[in-house]
Amino acid sequence: MKNTFGTAVTLTLFGESHGEGIGCVLDGLAPGMEVDEKVISRALDKRRPAGAISTGRREPDEFRILSGVLNGRATGTPLCILIPNVAQRSSDYAQNRAYRPGHADFTADMKYHGFQDVRGGGHFSGRITAPLVAAGAILRAALEKKGIVIGSHIAAIHGVKDAPFSGSDEELKALENASFPTLSPEAGEKMQEEILFAKQKGDSVGGILETVVKGMPAGVGEPWFDTVEGLLSHAIFSIPAVKGISFGRGFDFACLFGSEANDAFVNEGGEIRTRTNHNGGINGGITNGMPLVFRTVIKPTPTISAEQDTVDGKTLEAVRLSSGGRHDPCIVHRALIVQESVTALVLFDALTARFGTDWFGGK
């Protein structure tokens, strides 16, 4: 289904970096759900590059809701968001017929036979995550009304690790308002130094994001194929540069005994919970009511200033490529809001399928 995700609720993305505009259609919303443009703007602000650690390209990301909203509430019909493109500097990319290493230039040629829009990465551009974030902001607000809260921290940048994430309400609140969301301010400082160091070298760095979702009802997800892990990972890998995802203890499970990996069930005042949460809130593909916990790895931004070997897409001859445009030395901190937005989309869809199309509604 290509550029559409979801079953009960679907998101369809469209647009190219240097075309007329980018946007999305969000279908299947519960009628009466609140749609607050300020909430959307705030989410888009978080995705926007800021400060010395980000690209110099500054898009205003002004969006227009073309349909599906009336008097601040979802009508229940398709909601289309359009973000016109304004800051195109095509000359930055005009010469780029050399396949940029780590980018989709070559694979796009193999798929689209050269008919694709290559300017600014075209439909592969990270800019396409802006409408995804706008849509996610709407869904996330509805999830919060149901007591389902999403929070994330930058778990690592280029080997520098943040403090462990307990997922407490205090931590979530602090992260929500942080400009560079780490739990340890010192680690955050050090991470930003790594980013600036890479920038000075004309290089880039990657890192790890960790997301927690609190308040998910137990019993959501399927045993085969549409497991919660499967649904989340399906969508999460759309975030450019994500190359891995793990749940709960993740790859550490490879070093544990079963007796260390299992989460004992306990009765806490009539509610069944687990004493630990090694499995990240999911057993057998289905939520168990504990916080969902997962980590993703974001590879270093492929665009770097340093010269690289590659091949020219027209002549197929070897060339040396050096990118002179404005680039992010790291996108981990900018990907954080995208990851939360994708998470909101996946869970909103699964909950709507489970509880019906009015569950999130204002009825």
Place this chain on the structure above:
Amino acid sequence: MKNTFGTAVTLTLFGESHGEGIGCVLDGLAPGMEVDEKVISRALDKRRPAGAISTGRREPDEFRILSGVLNGRATGTPLCILIPNVAQRSSDYAQNRAYRPGHADFTADMKYHGFQDVRGGGHFSGRITAPLVAAGAILRAALEKKGIVIGSHIAAIHGVKDAPFSGSDEELKALENASFPTLSPEAGEKMQEEILFAKQKGDSVGGILETVVKGMPAGVGEPWFDTVEGLLSHAIFSIPAVKGISFGRGFDFACLFGSEANDAFVNEGGEIRTRTNHNGGINGGITNGMPLVFRTVIKPTPTISAEQDTVDGKTLEAVRLSSGGRHDPCIVHRALIVQESVTALVLFDALTARFGTDWFGGK
């Protein structure tokens, strides 16, 4: 879509561990594709427990193809495979109303309200992977006719690591025929010792599987949502106990510079390739013609003999649980063929969508 995966080609799983039988329906096959029952049997043999490192439960896994095959070839209509259940020992599980930690007993109750079949794990049982492997064997044979070869090794068990995987044809051949597929025989020995040690303790261990797919055409996959990483991970998380997946350098990307992470393009005799393969054969969600490389982490088998704290699902009272049945101290080696089968399903579906319904056919 619950227990169905795929768009152009779909696999639907059914059955419970202690019901009348388990099976699957595979739809969308190219008419005329070979279906060799011996190939299916061989794949099922690989999944079957064997030796001291596996469970004592021995199912013969005798399957019957109920439809969709005539004279050893796919008709193109739905192919149904049925594996009757014969070795049920329900008494092993009869008392199990205590929620087994790490299992889906509790989440199944939350989803199915107690109406599910709990005997032997019911529809959550690892046995359901048998029809998946049978289906995968058919698809894999067709992929191989197109020059697309899948191979895997046990990359780690409980901290013991295998030698690095080059993915050479020799390695793939050796792994294909190995009873415990590691590249380093010494590492394999040590891993099996870890498994036996865990077994003696009444405990279990997990590990890491690494899969390589060679020969995939470039240009398969989508930039958003239906990325190759997204499609593979969606399905792979159905393998019981998988808790993480990563592509190429995976979580190591978090420690690399962009200049170390990018793969330089080179022209090798008119064919564009990458000098390295850090990105695991995928750029921007689309295959680049290099080998697909991914790793999964398999958590330790949740069933252990050691006593554990938990809650009784009927009384909601705290109880101590000790599993007396026959169990696998490790399922990593048995999950290997399942992982390859799921991989075959995902790629076969994507290729059929890309090149049409006759591409794999015998026409």
Place this chain on the structure above:
Amino acid sequence: MKNTFGTAVTLTLFGESHGEGIGCVLDGLAPGMEVDEKVISRALDKRRPAGAISTGRREPDEFRILSGVLNGRATGTPLCILIPNVAQRSSDYAQNRAYRPGHADFTADMKYHGFQDVRGGGHFSGRITAPLVAAGAILRAALEKKGIVIGSHIAAIHGVKDAPFSGSDEELKALENASFPTLSPEAGEKMQEEILFAKQKGDSVGGILETVVKGMPAGVGEPWFDTVEGLLSHAIFSIPAVKGISFGRGFDFACLFGSEANDAFVNEGGEIRTRTNHNGGINGGITNGMPLVFRTVIKPTPTISAEQDTVDGKTLEAVRLSSGGRHDPCIVHRALIVQESVTALVLFDALTARFGTDWFGGK
């Protein structure tokens, strides 16, 4: 998606007329729904040929539920029904490489390149409707518990028309128990005479079925694409020989004024209803709470004894074909239960999507 229908609830059909068996997988049932084998048997009996007006081929249609049911209730996991084939008389069809006019022999060759099973129509056989009816019986019982009742009459056979259908409870009850469900016994007699006349001539006749669904909640369906008319028609055209469907006044609308076609809304004791029901219970693709009413046309059975011109599929030479096997001179009366079963499937799916996966459940 080929042989699968539905989104929240899916039905997948498999099998060939002269293969090992035919069946289906029904997924997405609400846990705890009753599954009564007697109800299924009763529905299958209605589909089975009986008396002089039907084919001499008599299959027992003994079914086995392989999964998804425990203690007479749906577990919520996939329910597989298998109907083994026993009454194959392949010699009836062995010589049939001449393309039978009106059948799918030629189109199957174009699609499956000759690899399909041609015996008895293979996967195109009307026998495949047996598992559909079995599945529909389960769904229909659940609909009835929610007050949603489906009934049908034979509206016409070869030009002989039944009395008009009011859809009253008395009519529905009478039709439910009738062996040849017409409202007018005289019309029923005359229709059967038409069938017998055609049989004597070695010919066949078609007719019209009319179905009513009472008790559907208002507000189900979508304005575009997934209209109730669109969903029903999508599935209904799978019934072999259906060549048309219309809702409410159907093709008569072409002769009406708007003032005659509109249904005035009235407030009946606080409930909004329409005074007439020309629109067949659907406005703008969405149910309005009035009875759904639709008609289908079933073409004459294509298999006839009279000699016909055709082409041999192997030699491509002109041949004369005369079918000597056992055939139905009319399938309208046998298609009735199939139409009701398909209707149950479509509505059950739409209601589950609307109200969530537990709505039909026994919780």
Place this chain on the structure above:
Amino acid sequence: MKNTFGTAVTLTLFGESHGEGIGCVLDGLAPGMEVDEKVISRALDKRRPAGAISTGRREPDEFRILSGVLNGRATGTPLCILIPNVAQRSSDYAQNRAYRPGHADFTADMKYHGFQDVRGGGHFSGRITAPLVAAGAILRAALEKKGIVIGSHIAAIHGVKDAPFSGSDEELKALENASFPTLSPEAGEKMQEEILFAKQKGDSVGGILETVVKGMPAGVGEPWFDTVEGLLSHAIFSIPAVKGISFGRGFDFACLFGSEANDAFVNEGGEIRTRTNHNGGINGGITNGMPLVFRTVIKPTPTISAEQDTVDGKTLEAVRLSSGGRHDPCIVHRALIVQESVTALVLFDALTARFGTDWFGGK
């Protein structure tokens, strides 16, 4: 999947009659397909009301392609078309809280709980067919390059019938350029008189459209569920006011003998064809290479000036309603291009699934 249709190629509709704009996203196009804005404009012109027999509301239908096209060719990424709304006269509808008989006002309230945009019919407005026609124009041009041609005539208006449709190339050409496409000019005159008569009475009339598709390859479609009839009807019922569809001889089959209904196969110079085409180009759900032929019935426009009984949606009290706005006394002739556009969408999708994503491409 609500407002999205298709599997290999998908169309998603959005927008409300009196909102900011309406549009669609078309995904899955073959890269390099021509996209000619003049072709789109011409198709939109055909849908636009014209002359005395149509509404006075005149929208310019100026569209903008926001994405997916570069240098007049499809890039292969999602193509978004936006048609801004300009001619809203909300006062025409402001008072309309009385449920208009025959319209979706009441059912929309049942589904969207009053949160929907009711102005001008909102998302239910016939205006939403404009983007559908725009998308269809692109697909239709690509079908024509493959020799697949779609044509239609107005088969009847309020009982006045057109001459029979042979589907010859001359007929198709004449219909293509006609302002009121009938085969018989006299019938066309008489139909328009019927429309004007209804208009003078403040009433409306319905009719029948007949569509032919020539050049479809044999072997497209599925035996169960995704039959060509099922796919076409699923989408066709989205055209507002369509209440029935039939293929080939349609409801006339109810009066035929099998010997009259079957189409004899003949070998015409090596190509298998049928001597007659009673089955409308489809056997067993699959195309047989003969022209597809189907008819739809369009009910009289529900909006009429004559006073009608209804209920006020707020007070639930009985009221008399008389519509003073600008309306179409008949929409059959305007629905013709919509029907052809939907047909193009369905067939384009099925062909892409069958032959792969590059089949229509410019490669």
